[in-house]
Amino acid sequence: MADRGxxxxxxxxxxxxxxxxxxxxxxxxxxxxxxxxxxxxxALYRGSGCTGCGICFYVCPEPGAITVRVRKLGEGKPAA
Amino acid sequence: MWEIKHSRSASFYDRFERxxxxxxxxxxxxxxxxxxxxxxIAEAIDDFGIQDRAILxxxxxxxxxxxxxxxxxxxxxxxxxxxxxxxxxxxxxxxAVVFCYQGDGDLAAIGGNxxxxxxxxxxxxxxxxxxxGIYGMTGGQMAPTTPLGQRTTTSPRGRSFEVEGPPMRMxxxxxxxDGPAYIERVALTNARQNMRAxxxxxxxxxxxxxxxxxxxxxxxxxxxxxxxxPPEEANRWVEKYMxxxxxxxVFRDLDHSDRLPKGIDVxxxxxxxxxxxxxxxxxxxxxxGSVARGTIGEExxxxxxxxxxxxxxAGMALAEGAMREGLEVTWIPSYGPEMRGGTAxxxxxxxxxxxxxxxxxxxxxxxxxxxxxxxxxxxAIQPGGLLLANASMVxxxxxxxxIRIVRIPSxxxxxxxxxxxxxxxxxxxxxxxxxxxVDQESILAAFVEKGTRPGMLESNRRAIEAGRRAxxxxxxx
Numbered sequence: 001m002a003d004r005g006x007x008x009x010x011x012x013x014x015x016x017x018x019x020x021x022x023x024x025x026x027x028x029x030x031x032x033x034x035x036x037x038x039x040x041x042x043a044l045y046r047g048s049g050c051t052g053c054g055i056c057f058y059v060c061p062e063p064g065a066i067t068v069r070v071r072k073l074g075e076g077k078p079a080a
Numbered sequence: 081m082w083e084i085k086h087s088r089s090a091s092f093y094d095r096f097e098r099x100x101x102x103x104x105x106x107x108x109x110x111x112x113x114x115x116x117x118x119x120x121i122a123e124a125i126d127d128f129g130i131q132d133r134a135i136l137x138x139x140x141x142x143x144x145x146x147x148x149x150x151x152x153x154x155x156x157x158x159x160x161x162x163x164x165x166x167x168x169x170x171x172x173x174x175x176a177v178v179f180c181y182q183g184d185g186d187l188a189a190i191g192g193n194x195x196x197x198x199x200x201x202x203x204x205x206x207x208x209x210x211x212x213g214i215y216g217m218t219g220g221q222m223a224p225t226t227p228l229g230q231r232t233t234t235s236p237r238g239r240s241f242e243v244e245g246p247p248m249r250m251x252x253x254x255x256x257x258d259g260p261a262y263i264e265r266v267a268l269t270n271a272r273q274n275m276r277a278x279x280x281x282x283x284x285x286x287x288x289x290x291x292x293x294x295x296x297x298x299x300x301x302x303x304x305x306x307x308x309x310p311p312e313e314a315n316r317w318v319e320k321y322m323x324x325x326x327x328x329x330v331f332r333d334l335d336h337s338d339r340l341p342k343g344i345d346v347x348x349x350x351x352x353x354x355x356x357x358x359x360x361x362x363x364x365x366x367x368x369g370s371v372a373r374g375t376i377g378e379e380x381x382x383x384x385x386x387x388x389x390x391x392x393x394a395g396m397a398l399a400e401g402a403m404r405e406g407l408e409v410t411w412i413p414s415y416g417p418e419m420r421g422g423t424a425x426x427x428x429x430x431x432x433x434x435x436x437x438x439x440x441x442x443x444x445x446x447x448x449x450x451x452x453x454x455x456x457x458x459x460a461i462q463p464g465g466l467l468l469a470n471a472s473m474v475x476x477x478x479x480x481x482x483i484r485i486v487r488i489p490s491x492x493x494x495x496x497x498x499x500x501x502x503x504x505x506x507x508x509x510x511x512x513x514x515x516x517x518v519d520q521e522s523i524l525a526a527f528v529e530k531g532t533r534p535g536m537l538e539s540n541r542r543a544i545e546a547g548r549r550a551x552x553x554x555x556x557x
Contacts, residue, residue, distance in 0.1 A: 017110035057086035061115025064088035
């Protein structure tokens with residue numbers, strides 16, 4: 001079954017505070033190891049398992065670092 | 081197939097243009113509560129469609145740079161003065177949605193006065209109070225809200241009750257006042273609490289849009305850099321050390337849209353009922369004195385005497401009368417802290433032209449109620465000017481041939497009329513007789529407008545007229 005949600009983390013805007021990582025109920029975020037241009041290890045999405053709950057967005061202090069998308073209604077169901 | 085559920089608010093600028101900074105990110109430290117709060121505010125502004133009428137009154141502190149981020153009207157207030165500035169903005173532009181964003185050093189320390197009075201007046205503004213218990217921007221000094229025991233650069237052994245006193249609870253303090261409509265404290269500690277904060281932010285802004293009155297939201301906010309802990313730990317720190325001191329709750333939730341603070345029932349003796357203004361009798365247009373008629377140019381008058389002699393009041397009465405003749409008028413008083421017996425004087429300018437300066441260093445006329453006034457001002461009278469002295473108290477007048485000197489025993493005259501307190505009106509009457517500067521009826525009309533009782537009005541008229549007669553007699557002598 002396809003994931004309901006998707007999270008996009010802007011690597012260059014993340015300050016690596018880890019608040020999204022520890023808050024994510026699905027535990028699908030992790031901290032990267034490469035420094036970004038600000039010198040922070042940005043958070044990364046594991047690539048699957050996002051529910052689109054938006055919690056990471058509301059705990060993130062940076063205005064544009066996190067974007068959360070959800071699948072449009074009626075989509076994402078397995079084909080009959 | 082995807083739709084965006086949460087993303088950067090439209091109420092943020094596209095780029096954060098600021099000196100020497102990265103224009104894509106805020107200047108806040110990793111894990112700072114300010115970023116979260118400003119996202120919540122921006123989102124609410126987006127959702128309510130109020131971006132074009134939202135005005136931010138910013139603080140001094142880390143969040144002063146908020147004006148680089150939020151694309152709304154903004155004013156940067158002096159340290160702590162945001163609620164006073166917001167009061168002016170809101171009263172001048174009632175359609176605006178005016179919100180203050182202040183830290184605890186700004187709001188609870190230097191601005192303690194402003195927030196108390198704005199709250200007490202129930203101003204229709206919204207105040208976001210970001211409390212991290214520390215002065216973050218300046219390097220972590222103790223704030224009024226620092227919990228007991230916390231070590232800061234200015235409480236290196238930990239804040240103690242004995243030395244620094246206990247932390248101040250602003251919500252509880254404001255909740256003792258009748259003015260505020262809405263007071264709540266929230267905390268940015270985890271996703272659940274952040275959503276409660278989101279709800280409070282939206283309520284506080286919606287209250288203003290709906291005209292429900294003064295709204296105050298305190299946000300316990302992490303300062304990882306100031307506390308020298310990692311962001312995750314800072315959030316736990318708020319929970320562990322701040323929430324027990326600053327309980328999270330709604331302290332007040334009322335609708336003050338009728339502009340009447342709840343809890344005060346005037347009809348049941350909770351206050352003094354407003355009396356209707358007495359009707360103002362239509363005054364006949366006064367003829368106007370010599371300044372209004374242009375026979376003399378600008379009049380620069382100094383009145384001087386002891387406090388309690390009615391020096392300032394006589395000047396004020398003349399000023400009020402002159403205003404009724406359409407003149408430009410300035411009246412500036414100078415007096416000591418004593419209600420009686422100190423020295424008092426006032427400078428009064430009457431002119432048909434706009435007045436550049438209210439200060440008078442060379443008066444055209446001096447009314448001297450006592451001897452010290454002579455020493456202080458008589459030498460400065462312009463040549464050709466007038467010295468009107470209260471002979472009851474002024475025994476020596478200067479030996480000047482270039483000015484007109486008139487002495488009136490005003491105390492004796494007033495006493496004969498039955499009211500020694502009318503000394504000032506006797507002197508004023510003499511002045512009117514000698515200069516004709518303002519029409520006596522203009523002054524009496526001002527008294528009527530100010531609600532002077534008929535008996536007092538008549539007494540003033542008698543005193544003024546007695547002063548006029550005395551001036552004529554003194555000139556003839």
